[in-house]
Amino acid sequence: MLDIKVLGSGSSGNCYIVGDGQSRLLLDAGLPIRQIQTGCDYKVNEVAGCLVTHKHKDHSKAVRDLARRGVKVYGTQEMRENGLPITVLKRQAQDLTSIGVGTFNVRPFMALHDCECYGYLIHSLVTNDKLIYLTDSARIPYRFKGVDYWMIEANYSLKILDEKVADGMDETRANRVINTHMSIEKLLTYFQGFDHLPAREIHLIHLSNDNSDADAFQRQVEAVTGVPVYIA
Numbered sequence: 001m002l003d004i005k006v007l008g009s010g011s012s013g014n015c016y017i018v019g020d021g022q023s024r025l026l027l028d029a030g031l032p033i034r035q036i037q038t039g040c041d042y043k044v045n046e047v048a049g050c051l052v053t054h055k056h057k058d059h060s061k062a063v064r065d066l067a068r069r070g071v072k073v074y075g076t077q078e079m080r081e082n083g084l085p086i087t088v089l090k091r092q093a094q095d096l097t098s099i100g101v102g103t104f105n106v107r108p109f110m111a112l113h114d115c116e117c118y119g120y121l122i123h124s125l126v127t128n129d130k131l132i133y134l135t136d137s138a139r140i141p142y143r144f145k146g147v148d149y150w151m152i153e154a155n156y157s158l159k160i161l162d163e164k165v166a167d168g169m170d171e172t173r174a175n176r177v178i179n180t181h182m183s184i185e186k187l188l189t190y191f192q193g194f195d196h197l198p199a200r201e202i203h204l205i206h207l208s209n210d211n212s213d214a215d216a217f218q219r220q221v222e223a224v225t226g227v228p229v230y231i232a
């Protein structure tokens, strides 16, 4: 079993802690360092590492503070070019190399956002659980098999967004959301593509304040997958 703790989710800041009983990982660092420290019971220096998805502030705010406290932070080439103190996961052709972080094996893959953005397939060598962490992505690039825990973006509902545009929302803004984030409709279609989803938990993350409906999203994903769904 993995232990998943949400410190923050959405455009106001993303940060999660995943533990397997032996080591803990931070997923994204988009909160003030004080909040992250409190979330880690003031043992932030004991985390095995921090995996950051991309350069946007709601995911990278505390990168420098973490590095200063001795935490190894992993991220994209682009973040490094922007001067952030991170370890870059080198590209090998299309895919990225897998790395060991504490008791986890981590394989990054390319997400689809408006900047270089990674998703992570995380495998605990202690519990043998697999976890997908994917946010700020308009697509899911693979049919991932044997995943026990999904932490995946359900940013908006296309239906809600269409209603907003009909009510006068700027269409360019709506299209930006569509091209850079995950809709509940796309996520449901993806999960419907599995005959059986042998997962323990699904965590829906990075919900938009304006364009989502948490209760409906939870019900819909549970209905399609039969897996317990949590809203971050």
Ligand SMILES: [Zn+2]
Residues within 6 Å of the ligand: 010, 011, 056, 058, 059, 136, 206
């Ligand atoms: Zn974001």
Ligand SMILES: [Zn+2]
Residues within 6 Å of the ligand: 054, 056, 113, 136
């Ligand atoms: Zn972003």
